[in-house]
Amino acid sequence: MFTLGEMQLDALAEIFNIGVGRAASSLSLIVNDEVLLTAPEVILVRREQAIKLLLSAELQQFSTVSQTFSGPFEAQALLVFPESNALEIVRLMVGPHMSIEELSEFEQEAMCEIGNIILNACMSSLADIFHISFDSTLPLHRFGNTESLSVFEGNEEQMVLLLQVDMVISQQCIQGHILFLLSVASMSSLLACLDQYLAAQGLS
Amino acid sequence: MAGDLGNANLCTVIDRLEAGVVILDEARRILHCNRWFNLRSGQTADSLGQRPFAEMFPEAAGSRLEQAIEHAIHDHLPSLLSPALHGTLLPLYQTPDDRRREKRMQQLIHVLPLGDDSAARCLIQITDMTANISRERLLRQQTEILRRTTTQDQLTGVANRRQFDERLATEFHKAQRNHHPLGLMIVDLDLFNAYNTHYGRDQGDNCLIEIAAILKNAVRPPFDFVARYGGDEFALILPGSSEKDICRQAENLRLQIATLAMANAASSLAKHLTVSIGTTVMRPEGEANTHTLLSSADVALYQAKRDGRNRAIYFSLEDGSFKLCS
Amino acid sequence: MDEKNTPLLLIVDDSRMSRMLLRAMVADNRPAWRIIEAVSGDEALKMVSEARPDFVSMDVNMPGISGLEAAGRIRIRHPDARIVLCTANIQESTREAASRAGVHFVAKPITVQSVTDAIAFFEA
Structure with a gap:
């Protein structure tokens, strides 16, 4: 089991905040309105702890957008919202005059794109700052309950970097989570990149 | 292959x-x-x-x-x-x-x-x-x-932010030229996020419409000017206003909105919808600009929120003090 | 140089990494400057009235009062202090709010480029 030092967590939080800040800027460009995205804290947990944290919300239906990134380390990234929150985001982004029928036709793709923007922004912020590069699959969107989510079926050894995301659009605050699922080997590579970066800045 | x-x-x-x-x-x-x-x-x-x-x-x-x-x-x-x-x-x-x-x-x-x-x-x-x-x-x-290209706020019918910015610049120069005071008031709906979440956006929109109507009635056109400043914020430009006038007007508006008694079960402050108001008066001279005027009203509003909301606060640019309007 | 005449910079950021990075890069460029740090807007307001910094670098999203509010308050009480918003919140509305409060905007990440930009503004 890894534990991260205060400086390492602080650095990861700051890097991801730069990522979600960029994502917010892209989203605000789309909706022509202010979008606030913050990820106040990063924690590193085992997979089963991540599940427990997600399930502590009373809702069992989730919307997830996932992308698998590969490069110096491999990570499955997931943006997870309770289903009702996801619908709310789409409604706010697509427009209040959109009917439910219209919405249901497009919610998958719109949600997919929103996830794509946020996940790409997080990973490219990591890539920029560490001077590395990733490949990625296209985003995949799913509605489903806990059993159908991949986070619940990975192997025991996996570690999860878990970020809570607070999103404010049109005065509505919507909460979700970003999860990065990493194998032990990938986690060590990520930490190596991080330590190298901190050392290069004279911060370790 | x-x-x-x-x-x-x-x-x-x-x-x-x-x-x-x-x-x-x-x-x-x-x-x-x-x-x-x-x-x-x-x-x-x-x-x-x-x-x-x-x-x-x-x-x-x-x-x-x-x-x-x-x-x-x-x-x-x-x-x-x-x-x-x-x-x-x-x-x-x-x-x-x-x-x-x-x-x-x-x-x-x-x-x-x-x-x-x-x-x-x-x-x-x-x-x-x-x-x-x-x-x-x-x-x-x-x-x-x-x-987006109009100058009116579609929902409430008062001026939108764009028109507000233009009007503020004009009034500021006028006050500067004539050595007159210029009053600014920002009215913010308390805990409006919670209201919207609790009652839904349609109901929230109705509130905004009613409050805009009260503000419109309270000012003297064509001198005074009301605009929707943000989602749940309105701004009033009040040329020639004195500290005493603007404080009384702010407190009156706060009370008037409270007496509408728009039920707000989501509020921890009161049973009805309330507002916080930040206000200030400036005599624009020399290097002064609209930033200082806007920031002063903002700061008064922040103070009103910090003091527990549902109140009107005046910020004095002369001595940097806050005053509860009454 | 006399201690009193060297510029004093206040860095306000809840991220320790960002504070350290900024401090290191400014110290590289302007070794004479004195630097103090605050981790929140509230703490910054206290330090400003005690220490009277010439320059302030302010993050936006922090626990407690927002950097924008803190910057606005500092600006009214101490109109001579030059303030830079140094933030990951890069959208137009934040830039607008910065210009409304009369402060300079610099986007994170903190790089040699962004620090040079901030210093140029402080010294302008």
Whole structure:
């Protein structure tokens, strides 16, 4: 089991905040309105702890957008919202005059794109700052309950970097989570990149 | 294996695809585009070949498509642009008739990295989604554009932020010239997020309409001016106002809104909807600018919120003190 | 140089990494400057009235009062202090709010470029 030092967590939080800040800027460009995205804290947990944290919300239906990134380390990234929150985001982004029928036709793709923007922004912020590069699959969107989510079926050894995301659009605050699922080997590579970066800045 | 097909064959396959294909090089120039794309864009392969994508499709400039292309070439990351959020981003048309009528195709766009190994760096793939999207959406978008270009807030009918900025600049110069005081008041609905979450946005909208009406009634046109300043904020420009006048007016407005008794079960402050008001008066002289005036009213509002909301606070620029309006 | 005449910079950021990075890069460029740090807007307001910094670098999203509010308050009480918003919140509305409060905007990440930009503004 890894534990991260205060400086390492602080650095990861700051890097991801730069990522979600960029994502917010892209989203605000789309909706022509202010979008606030913050990820106040990063924690590193085992997979089963991540599940427990997600399930502590009373809702069992989730919307997830996932992308698998590969490069110096491999990570499955997931943006997870309770289903009702996801619908709310789409409604706010697509427009209040959109009917439910219209919405249901497009919610998958719109949600997919929103996830794509946020996940790409997080990973490219990591890539920029560490001077590395990733490949990625296209985003995949799913509605489903806990059993159908991949986070619940990975192997025991996996570690999860878990970020809570607070999103404010049109005065509505919507909460979700970003999860990065990493194998032990990938986690060590990520930490190596991080330590190298901190050392290069004279911060370790 | 692709190797068995050969390059020529592969080009034929790409040409026959029922989707648009555009391939860019590292300099964001168009290396190749298929027949589908040529037909729908009305551009021949020759006219597009080797030209910068941004030059051929200026609508992509500053858009999410441009960011997605950067992501693919610079970061090697793929992106998806959904029709719900972008719709008719590129000038692509199903028929020449549609082109004449400016009726663009609804598009689902994938922007994919092709790696650093060959000249081809980025693949843009476009799928026609028009059949899935109703005509109303087009109309709605047009209404939206109109709304943004007007000077009135569509919901409440008072002036919008744009007009407010212009008016404030004008009044500021007038006050500066005539050595008159200029009052500014910002009215903020308390805990309005919670209200919206609890009662729904329609009900929230009704509140905004009612409060806008009270503010409109309270001012003396044509001197005073009311605008919707933000989602749940209104701003009042009150030329010639003294500290005493503006404090009394702020407190009156606060009480008037409270007596509307709009039920607010979501509020921890009161059983009804309340407002916080920040206000200030300035005698614009010398180097002074509208920033200072706006910041002062903002600071008064912050103080009102910090003191527990549901109150009006005056900020004095002379001595930097706060005063509860009464 | 006399201690009193060297410029004093206040760095306000809840991220320790960002504070350290900024401090290191400024110290590289302007070794004479004195630098103090605050981890929140509230703490910054206290330090400003005690220490009277010439320059302030302010993050936006922090626990407690926002950097924008803190910057606005500092600006009214101490109109001479030059303030830079140094933030990951890069959208137009934040830039607008910065210009409304009369402060300079610099986007994170903190790089040699962004620090040079901030210093140029402080010294302008």
